[in-house]
Amino acid sequence: MGEVRPVWRVSRWDGQTGRVRTDRRTELLAVSAGGAVGALVRYAAFAVWPTRSGGFPWATFAVNVTGCLLIGLSMALVTPRLWRVFLGPGLLGGFTTFSTYAEEVRALLDWARPGTAVAYLAATVLAALAAVAAGGWLARRARR
Template identity: 45%
Template structure:
């Protein structure tokens, strides 16, 4: 089985973008730490900002653009930046100590992330 033409380049830009996005997420988490019972603001902001950016990106970048730009920015940087696995772990931890905060965090994150992606897509689509 042979690799698709350009696949190593695509994987390379996704990996590079993932490193950049993950480092940005780590920096934000370090800048805005939270305790075991506190609202995880850094994760919340990371996911909402990332969803907004993904909405803009998907509306703005079409197949006519450079073939490596969407994988680098979307799958790489924004995929590394957003962290729904941490969102799930934060929610699970909060359930044991602050059930109301856990529910607000869970449903608030989902609602805000969906709204942010929708707004990003609408704003990104206006400039075509």
């Protein structure tokens, strides 16, 4: 039948690789802590830069594009797994908000602002993809 391994193991030093091996519990805590911090930073950005009803949602646009740039940078530069899960799906996953982006597109359509909705829809996707690519490019240049 084989050895039964626990799903949740404690982090430990691996003498063969010379690295600390993290368990799923540690990674879950890292993602959770990062997500909480990222969501608080996003909340602060929205509090400082509110969007007018029917206006272009600049705060969400800036948050998502900045977050994508940082994702491109961090995923190319950060190598320890625990830091990668803290930064990527944790902090930057909590910071970026594509659900708010989709809701704002819907709201712009409800406010009879289809031109603004389409511009926001396209500009966010294009700028976010360009930001991830730019972040990866900048990270590769920084590593040289």
